[in-house]
């Protein structure tokens with residue numbers, strides 16, 4: 001029988017005071033140990049930001065030469081700069097510092113796809129790998145400012161590649177290895193990458209992914225790429241193009257010279273990461289060096305109460321911002337151990353996360369609500385068969401966590417002896433915006449609680465744009481001031497950056513999320529207010545999926561909406577109008593799905609594909625997505641004003657199609 005802990009109404013609505021208990025290491029004190037300490041620091045971060053950030057920078061990062069200005073620029077102008085004049089290197093901060101201080105401390109634990117095959121890399125070994133990888137990149141003729149695309153499975157070499165880029169001042173562009181060849185090509189070309197780092201194959205949940213073959217396919221349309229560095233993950237026979245392709249091991253083994261970190265400017269770009277916005281084309285967000293590093297280090301320290309000796313596991317893929325900041329840069333900048341998890345939470349069975357925690361004595365664990373909900377449904381026994389008593393802080397990220405899942409996480413995984421941190425932020429932010437402090441903030445299940453240091457949230461009325469200043473408020477979430485790790489621009493399109501984030505509500509950074517502030521000032525994120533949908537914490541734009549669907553020659557028109565789902569948060573529901581003369585068939589549906597997978601990747605596969613005879617449109621011919629959203633949500637009795645709809649008589653047909661599809 002599947003036993004699943006069900007929270008009572010009292011538990012779901014309770015407040016959970018933060019506390020240090022017997023799990024907390026003797027002789028250590030939390031970085032933030034009371035709400036008063038949080039408030040004092042928060043107030044300083046707002047009232048005297050330059051002093052606050054200077055102090056944090058002094059504590060957390062090392063500059064080769066000092067900066068002359070802590071911060072400049074405004075949200076309105078979009079000319080934000082931090083630590084101007086300083087010279088710094090991220091790989092030096094994340095690797096060399098610790099290789100000197102604690103050379104034998106473990107930097108990376110690699111939890112491979114098959115259980116029992118873990119590997120350990122010390123800081124000394126990591127430095128050797130990063131230096132050799134940097135030497136290899138240099139041998140390709142790359143120099144500061146050039147871009148390298150990284151398309152890799154979750155292996156330590158992915159992190160080594162990122163660090164090697166930063167060592168030379170190269171800009172990395174990590175593309176999630178679940179994206180299709182088309183998506184990869186688009187991102188390689190947009191970022192003008194001349195080198196791609198990849199692997200022969202990937203392994204996930206016992207399945208083999210033909211990583212190199214996807215790269216080969218993509219590169220057919222990337223004339224700018226001169227070299228491909230290929231890490232052997234499985235050793236399978238793969239296509240190898242002499243002159244272009246280079247094996248990782250061979251190349252690194254040839255490097256005999258230690259590669260010194262290049263001194264880069266604080267505002268030099270560190271990486272580009274593509275994310276979906278509300279229009280079709282993904283945007284390459286540009287993060288710069290010093291501010292991003294400090295944001296990663298500071299939030300890792302305070303949100304997870306991290307210190308040397310801790311073993312931190314962030315289950316997010318390096319292809320997403322969470323993998324960048326909390327899988328790689330945050331923990332390594334603090335000299336702690338980071339676990340790189342190659343597998344799936346359900347492989348070989350639903351105890352995999354917890355076995356990993358047990359085996360490596362993980363102290364802080366960070367994952368997504370979708371995983372928590374899926375694992376909860378499979379039963380508590382997968383959790384309780386493992387010793388999880390090393391855990392002190394467990395985090396959630398990527399989408400709203402419902403109170404049931406929150407309570408299960410705390411009670412079943414954490415045995416009511418941990419702090420749960422629900423962390424809210426975005427690719428654009430670089431690091432946490434809203435989060436509890438694990439040993440200071442009283443939490444409420446489902447609330448990301450209060451702002452991180454330096455973050456001034458504002459709730460705006462979506463229509464009037466007016467700021468709602470009363471404690472209790474509901475509207476769209478904006479941020480009033482720049483913080484060090486905010487993305488500086490969209491690659492090649494600063495106007496779009498300004499229009500999307502800085503001028504949607506002039507002078508405020510606009511997150512795109514709805515939010516509620518309760519009578520005690522706690523923030524509750526509601527979800528996107530734009531055309532972005534969030535499936536298992538993966539952000540996609542409806543327009544992007546629609547343009548992929550249209551690529552199929554059978555399709556005349558399409559409209560994509562998000563529908564809520566118990567496990568994945570949202571799923572994709574695609575409405576399609578076929579070319580005239582074509583009839584709905586399984587073959588056509590399969591071919592449309594195949595097109596989406598080829599255009600974007602499996603993550604964009606619609607769960608529901610509904611072929612309609614008509615789409616609801618205004619008299620001027622615009623699709624009324626609101627109507628489709630409501631019908632898909634089963635709220636056809638709440639369609640609102642339909643006076644602009646050209647032919648309301650088609651509604652009954654749409655409703656009946658949706659009912660039979662769901």
Ligand code: WTA
Nearest residue numbers: 397398399400422423424425426427525539
């Ligand atoms: C959503 C992921 C509620 C939100 C770090 C945001 C969340 C988008 C939370 C960013 C949370 C992220 N509670 N919603 N704790 N964390 N989101 O860029 O809609 O992949 O705008 O960054 O995820 O997704 P992204």
